[in-house]
Amino acid sequence: MSEATIFDKIISKEIPATIIYEDDEVLAFNDINPQAPIHFLVIPKIQIRTANDITVEQAQLVGKLYVAAANIAKQMGFAESGYRCVMNCNNDGGQTVYHIHLHVLAGKAMGWPPYQDTLKSKG
Template sequence: MSQETIFTKIINREIPADIVYEDEKALAFKDINPQAPFHVLVIPKQPIATINDVNEENAHLVGHLHLVAARLAEEHGFAENGYRVVMNCNNDGGQTVYHIHLHVLAGLEMGWPPYQSRKKVVS
């Protein structure tokens, strides 16, 4: 029931992306509109529209996306100082592409709530 999205086209190499990681289950690439000095999206290759569509059969993919996020943070030197991982759900949650994905953001000291001003710590 899932529709093809821009992420499906990236997975299928129909449109380009700056890919930073790939394995048999996931793909990670730089966000085209970065909100931090380091901002990548980690997506499952299996399309799942929203968090509401995660079920017993595909729940392992969400855990795998988090493992990839942690690996990327470590490889890029952000693991120790910290980073933020966000997954939006539906319109009010800020989801714009209906294929679940993690935003991995780093290189900023981030406040809470997220809309507070941020202090740049690396560029």
């Protein structure tokens, strides 16, 4: 296993977080730097460094991240209006914590492409 990440410390309750869902395999908590009115992370309780490191044996676990996100969306009342799920991979993909995590963003209409302003500024 790799060095402990901030997410490992949240899982072990060494670092506090606003947990919104937890079971034996999955944990969901509010993002500390929200990028939308609703922004939480869904993570596996085992460390998988990047999307590139997901094995066939872990596919069901990764699917549970999406099931948890959908269930939370229903419970919080934004499933019908919509939301975005994003998993970044490595530096150029925007990953900053090397423990896979599903960003769930909601509470406003999302544009596409997601970085329209960045694309416009590059000409």
